[in-house]
Amino acid sequence: MRLLPWLRGCLPSTLRGRLFLISLAVVSVPISVAGYLLEHEGRHALLREKGEKLFGLTRILDAHLGAGFDPWLAGAEGAPPANREAAIGRLSAALTPFTDLVAEANPGVGVGYYSKALNAIVTYGPSRQYSGTVGTTIPPDHPGWTVLDSGEKALETGPQVRGLILNAMWPVTRDGAVIGYIWANELSDDVERQAAAMDRAVLAVSAGGILLGLLLTLVMSRRLDRDIQGIIRGLARMRTDLRHALRPPPGEVGEIAVEVNGMARALLDARTLTENILHSIADGVVAVDREGRVTALNPAAEQMTGWTAAEVLGQPYGALFKPDGRFASALLDTLETGQEHIGVPLDLPTTRQTLHVAVSSSLLRDSRDQTIGAVVVLKDLTEQRRLRTQIMRADRLAALGELVAGIAHEVRNPLTSIRGFMQFLGSSDDVTEWQRYAPLIVRQVDSLNRLVTELLEFGRPRPPSIRPVQINDLIREVSLLAGRKSNAQVVLELAPGLPLVEADGEALKQVVLNLIINATQAIAETGTIRIATDDEDGREAVVVVADDGAGIEPENLDKVFDPFFSTKLNGTGLGLAMVHRIVDAHNGTITVASTPGAGTTVTLRLPFVHSLSESS
Structure with missing residues (x-):
């Protein structure tokens, strides 16, 4: 496993060097292998050719021997020699002329006969060089013994009688018996000279092929390196100028x-x-790197902060704002924790003014999904807040006007009645008349007192006394009391196991009571009021109060929570306004849906856990 890193470290670092090295391997290895195989096969082919030539000579000598050694031993007299030496001499004299003839016809080749019966060399041509070997016996380790014993021809290379030779030995077989063998050999030096000449030719061709391949590789790699270097230089320029085009x-x-x-x-x-x-875009956009340094600033952000991009690029993000300004930076929080922020309202203390903005921040990632920084979008809400403040002020003034008009209207009617009664009684001395109209005057005064009491409760609400409340039990208690004062049927559909709500129980009783009273007043004679509760995802308790009464006209739906707005003859218009205030104090919501002639549905949503509102 450690070899691979070492080999990689040995490779050239440039493409040209690697290409040259690879080409060297690609060119030299096949040519070297081919040369080696050619030399190897050529040497074997040369040896086969030499062997076939030498065996051909042995067959010629075998054919010349005829019926064997015995006829040559008998000679012209027909009598065999007296002893072994004489027999060897007679065979040598008879066969040497032919062996010399064959040897002279094939320069460098030695041929001869060996008699098994005489256990001696009987002739060895050319005789002028090797006549001294006639009559000698081959050594015990000579491969000729293998031929004599097996009767199989053999081709051997090695040191033998005449030196280091390539020796072809042919068994002489007559009447199924091996009577000797014939050899034809050639000195190995001659064979090696021919093989070396062939090796030099193969080596020259291989070296020429390798050099030619390397030369072509060098030329091609130089041209490829020039083209690639041109592209690299062009790409380096493109880093700063994308309009530059490569040639x-x-x-x-x-x-x-x-x-x-x-x-x-x-x-x-x-x-x-x-x-x-x-x-x-009109929103400000600021981007920073992983260290919180500014990397981009669009014109809208420049206008907001009072800085130009050239002045703050590379500076910390906090440099955009007053040195002593402290604020919760959503951008830096996103950069540190990775938590994205959407539409977070913040006050940014810029060098010129404090901006009221909605901030959205997110991380910036590269193509490998690695964090490279963060970006923030600043939506300026300063003008919107100013306009909203003006609108709210105008709405409060309008509401105050409506409130004053409502109070004046509600107070004027009882006062007018009281004034009329007093004028009438001022001119009457009849005690009966006083007794008759005094209760009417008292009722008008009570009406004024009730109006003042409701105004005080509406204008100065007491702080809620928050404690766990079971809304289902509260609804059962209120509906039982209110249901006795009306002919309407109250149907409860309360969700079992509803969690406790952190709320002011007495205030919620007033809410439910007012809603039931409004529902009973909307029903002409008999009808049904349905009160249902539900648990919405464990976050809010939902209370629905629905009736099948007269309903509310569409143009009046937006006014039902306004003080002193009422469609009833004797209503003060403060009941639903008080309900809305109580629900707001509990951080809840209330909605009304109504269809004229079909009924009205009021939906309350109250959080299970009470928390102080942002305005408190």
Whole structure:
């Protein structure tokens, strides 16, 4: 496993060097292997050729021997020699002329006969060189004994009688018996000279092929390196200038340059589009790197902060604001924790003014999904807040006007009645008349007193006494009391196991009571009031009060919570206004849906856990 890193470390660092090294291996290895195989096969072919030639000579000598050694021993007299030496001499004299003839016809070749019966060399040509060997016996380890014993021909290379030779030995078989063997040999030096000449030729051709391949590789790698270096220089320039186009060289590398130019144009178009969008949007956009340094600032952000991009690029994000300004930075929080923020309202203390903005921040990631920074979008709400404040002030003034008008209207009617009664009684001395109209005057005074009491409760609500409340039990108690004062049927559909709500129980009783009273007043004679509860995802308790009464006209739906708005003859218009105030104090919501002639549905949503509102 450690070998691979070591080999990688040995490779050249440049493409040209690696290409040259790979080409060297690709060219030299096949040529070297081919040369080796050619030399090896050539040497074997040479040996086979030599062996076939030598065996051909032995067959000629075998044919010349005829019926065997015995006829040559009988000679012209027909009598065999008296002893072994004489027999060897007679065979040598008879066979030497032919062996010399064969040897002279094949320079460098030695031929001869060996008699098994005489156990001696009987002839060895050319005799002028090797006649001294006639009559000698081959050594015990000589391969000729194997031929004599097996009757099989053999081709051997090694040191023998005449030295280091290539020796072909042919058994002489007559009447099924091996009577000797014939040899034809050639000195190995001659064979090696021919093989060496062939080796030199193969080596020269291989070296020439390798050199030619390396030369072509060098030329091609130099041209490829020049083209690639041109592309590298062009890409380096494209880092700062995407409008720069690469000059395409010929071939496939040129096609790469063309594709790179196309990618650069597409990237330039995308960057131009992005820059145009950033320059045209009205919201401020600020981007920072992983260290919180500013990397981008669009014109809207420049106008908000009072800084130009050239002044703050590379500076910490906090440098955009007053040195002593303290604020919770959503951007830096996102950069530190990775938590994104959407539409968070903040006050930013810029160098010129404090901006009221809605902040949205998120992380910036590269193509490998690695964090490279963060971006924040600043939506200026300063003007909107100013306009909203003016609208709220106008709404309060309008509400105050309506409240004053309502109070004046509600107070004027009882006062008018009281004044009329007093004028009438002022001119009457009849005690009966006083007794008759005095209760009427008292009722009008009580009406004024009730109005003042409701106004005090509406204008100065007491702080809620928060404790766990079981809404189902509260609804059962209130509906039981209210149901006795009406002919309407109250149907309860209360969700079992509803969690406790942190609330002011007495205030909620007033809410439910007012809603039931409104529902009973909307029903002409008999009808049904349905009260249902539900648990919404464990976050809110939902209370629905629905009736099948007369309903509310569409133009009056937006006014039902306004003080002193009432469609009933004797209503003060403070009941639903008080309900709305109590629900707001519990951080809940109330909605009304109604269809004239079909009934009204009021929906309350109260959080299970009470928390102080933002305004408190």
